[in-house]
Amino acid sequence: MTRISRLRRFGPSLIVLTIGVVFLLWAQIYPRNTGTVPTLVAILTIALGLLDLAGQSDTGLGRTIAKFVGRAGEEEEPKKTGWRPVLFSVLWPLGYVAATIYAGFLLVTPLYIFLYMWTYGGKSLLASAVSATVTTVSIWLTFEVLFRYPLYPGVLFGGYL
Amino acid sequence: MIESILSALSVLFTPTGALFLMLGVVVGLVFGVVPGIGGTTAIALLMPLSFGMDPNNAMMLMGGVMGAVSVGGSLTSILINTPGGAPNAATCFDGYPLAQQGKAGLAIGAAAASSTLGGLIGVIVLIAVIPVMKSIVLLFGPPEFFMLALMGLAAIAVSTGGQFLRGLIAGAIGLLLSFIGYNAVGGGVRFTLGSDYLWDGIPLVPALTGMFAITEMIALSVSGGTISKDAAATRIAGVMEGVWACFKYWKTLLQGSVIGTFIGAIPGLGGTVASFLSYAAAMQISKNPETFGKGNVEGVIGPEAANNSKDGGSLIPTLAFGIPGSAEMAVFLGVLVLHGLSPGPMLLIQHEGVVFSLIMALSASCIIATVITLIVARWMILITIVDVHLLVPAVIATSLVGVYALQESIGDVILSVIFGVLGYLMIRFGFPRITLVIALILGELAERSFHQSLNMADGDWTVFFSRGISLTLFIIMLACLAYPAIRAVRRNPRRLPEVAN
Numbered sequence: 296m297t298r299i300s301r302l303r304r305f306g307p308s309l310i311v312l313t314i315g316v317v318f319l320l321w322a323q324i325y326p327r328n329t330g331t332v333p334t335l336v337a338i339l340t341i342a343l344g345l346l347d348l349a350g351q352s353d354t355g356l357g358r359t360i361a362k363f364v365g366r367a368g369e370e371e372e373p374k375k376t377g378w379r380p381v382l383f384s385v386l387w388p389l390g391y392v393a394a395t396i397y398a399g400f401l402l403v404t405p406l407y408i409f410l411y412m413w414t415y416g417g418k419s420l421l422a423s424a425v426s427a428t429v430t431t432v433s434i435w436l437t438f439e440v441l442f443r444y445p446l447y448p449g450v451l452f453g454g455y456l
Numbered sequence: 457m458i459e460s461i462l463s464a465l466s467v468l469f470t471p472t473g474a475l476f477l478m479l480g481v482v483v484g485l486v487f488g489v490v491p492g493i494g495g496t497t498a499i500a501l502l503m504p505l506s507f508g509m510d511p512n513n514a515m516m517l518m519g520g521v522m523g524a525v526s527v528g529g530s531l532t533s534i535l536i537n538t539p540g541g542a543p544n545a546a547t548c549f550d551g552y553p554l555a556q557q558g559k560a561g562l563a564i565g566a567a568a569a570s571s572t573l574g575g576l577i578g579v580i581v582l583i584a585v586i587p588v589m590k591s592i593v594l595l596f597g598p599p600e601f602f603m604l605a606l607m608g609l610a611a612i613a614v615s616t617g618g619q620f621l622r623g624l625i626a627g628a629i630g631l632l633l634s635f636i637g638y639n640a641v642g643g644g645v646r647f648t649l650g651s652d653y654l655w656d657g658i659p660l661v662p663a664l665t666g667m668f669a670i671t672e673m674i675a676l677s678v679s680g681g682t683i684s685k686d687a688a689a690t691r692i693a694g695v696m697e698g699v700w701a702c703f704k705y706w707k708t709l710l711q712g713s714v715i716g717t718f719i720g721a722i723p724g725l726g727g728t729v730a731s732f733l734s735y736a737a738a739m740q741i742s743k744n745p746e747t748f749g750k751g752n753v754e755g756v757i758g759p760e761a762a763n764n765s766k767d768g769g770s771l772i773p774t775l776a777f778g779i780p781g782s783a784e785m786a787v788f789l790g791v792l793v794l795h796g797l798s799p800g801p802m803l804l805i806q807h808e809g810v811v812f813s814l815i816m817a818l819s820a821s822c823i824i825a826t827v828i829t830l831i832v833a834r835w836m837i838l839i840t841i842v843d844v845h846l847l848v849p850a851v852i853a854t855s856l857v858g859v860y861a862l863q864e865s866i867g868d869v870i871l872s873v874i875f876g877v878l879g880y881l882m883i884r885f886g887f888p889r890i891t892l893v894i895a896l897i898l899g900e901l902a903e904r905s906f907h908q909s910l911n912m913a914d915g916d917w918t919v920f921f922s923r924g925i926s927l928t929l930f931i932i933m934l935a936c937l938a939y940p941a942i943r944a945v946r947r948n949p950r951r952l953p954e955v956a957n
Binding site (some may be wrong): 302306307311314315318321322325326327328329330331332333336337339340343344346347352358362363364380381382383385387388389391392395396400404407408411412415416417418422426430431433434438442444445446447454456 | 595620621622624628629631632639641642643644646647670673674675677678800841845846848850852853854856857858860861864866867869870873876877880884885887888902903904906907940941944
């Protein structure tokens with residue numbers, strides 16, 4: 296088993312254990328009434344995390360656990376893809392939000408839609424431009440004109456975080 | 457009472473009454489479809505417009521909105537995995553997989569029909585139960601609510617099939633996340649990392665939008681192609697099959713409607729809890745619980761019936777006791793007050809006609825919204841065969857603007873994207889999102905009920921097991937937790953010793 300496949304197999308269980316331990320320690324700083332239930336749930340999380348960790352191993356114990364409570368598999372079986380499309384697909388919305396914080400929805404939305412469709416989606420310049428314009432105008436008409444919700448202008452134009 | 461019903465019907469069939477009802481239905485459908493904005497906002501926006509109107513016409517307008525919002529929300533849940541409002545999120549679990557299989561028509565037909573029938577059942581129950589509802593609601597105390605929340609979580613974890621353990625883990629993490637923010641029981645804030653934004657806890661609508669809409673758009677962006685995995689097989693004409701499915705699975709429909717009405721009647725719970733508990737209950741009575749989450753039409757019927765029937769239920773405490781069952785009802789109380797109607801027992805005596813105008817409008821709205829939905833469904837289904845690279849940026853932008861509009865908070869937008877990425881990682885590493893979401897919703901109820909129960913019993917833990925309903929719910933929860941192990945033993949009893957060795 297390579298280091299990467301081992302990390303992929305046991306990593307999620309270790310993250311669960313870390314979350315459980317962090318919440319368990321964190322809950323101790325609060326008074327009894329406030330910390331009791333989080334403490335109980337954190338202990339439960341750690342116990343489940345340990346069970347999951349054991350269930351990932353190829354030992355007899357691991358196979359028994361898997362038999363009774365299931366072993367991890369992908370929920371909706373997305374296509375097995377390399378890291379690049381995953382990274383880009385995650386970075387696009389993150390980048391959109393980061394840019395919106397600075398320049399606001401009305402400026403960033405058409406740029407985001409146009410660039411996504413043209414560079415990542417492989418659509419033509421015209422299709423990308425039309426889609427960007429139509430979506431942005433629809434958003435503006437629906438939210439600002441019809442519902443009278445002011446759209447976030449971005450910190451550069453007077454918005455606040 | 458008959459006189460009041462006839463009087464309400466006469467208002468419904470006047471040109472003005474019908475016009476306001478239609479206006480309410482259209483506004484409700486639009487607000488339902490746009491992600492992040494729900495019935496509460498629609499009623500709040502229309503409230504000033506209703507000032508000066510005849511109270512009967514105002515009830516037509518508001519009833520129209522209430523009945524139509526949840527129908528509109530189910531469309532986006534099914535077609536693009538983006539719940540119009542939090543109560544529609546449970547519809548995503550099976551509605552969207554059906555759309556992926558090219559059966560969006562079936563899902564939309566089932567959602568629309570179950571919404572209508574659920575709404576009508578809720579209204580009938582509202583009329584029938586007002587005199588005795590108070591005593592039924594009082595049977596459920598904090599220990600019962602605590603057990604109800606735990607049972608809901610256990611039932612959902614079981615529905616994840618081979619991922620039972622990771623379902624429980626996701627549920628536990630969801631509970632931990634639900635503890636973030638101000639703690640009403642002990643006072644003070646917890647786990648906020650010093651952020652003022654998190655004082656009110658993790659806001660539900662941005663979290664749900666992220667977990668469903670953004671996650672799905674990331675997944676689609678990675679995979680490419682179309683939403684329907686077999687575009688050629690996409691059924692434009694499966695809508696009526698969905699309508700008939702509601703009659704075929706009438707037990708699921710009836711159960712969802714009863715749950716929705718009952719939960720709706722309990723102040724503070726609302727449509728989201730109703731639809732998620734109904735989903736869990738639908739799975740329990742289904743002959744194929746393992747197909748839930750993979751495109752089982754019962755998983756659409758149960759939550760949608762509950763989602764609409766809760767309107768009738770939540771009107772019970774609002775009208776009869778002046779206690780709003782949800783945020784939507786709290787705003788609606790404002791509408792009543794605006795028209796000089798004081799909610800409470802006297803409302804039914806002094807303004808029975810107005811109350812029945814509302815009830816008639818709610819019933820008619822459910823039917824009209826469903827007819828409109830069924831008419832436009834065959835064109836809306838086409839969205840599932842459009843190239844995802846056309847959809848992804850538009851849906852992400854619209855969803856995030858909707859999330860922002862809810863509270864005009866850019867923090868909501870950031871949180872939504874964080875939950876979107878978290879949801880995608882959960883898919884990749886085999887953690888079911890459904891249990892995390894349900895735990896996030898039920899966590900506050902569970903903790904509050906836990907403390908209230910112990911306070912009530914002077915710290916005696918047996919309070920959870922010494923009351924009939926609470927004990928029954930506990931036994932059902934244990935049965936849920938034991939189910940995967942029992943199933944494993946029954947499937948292959950001889951091989952177990954070998955496996956263990």
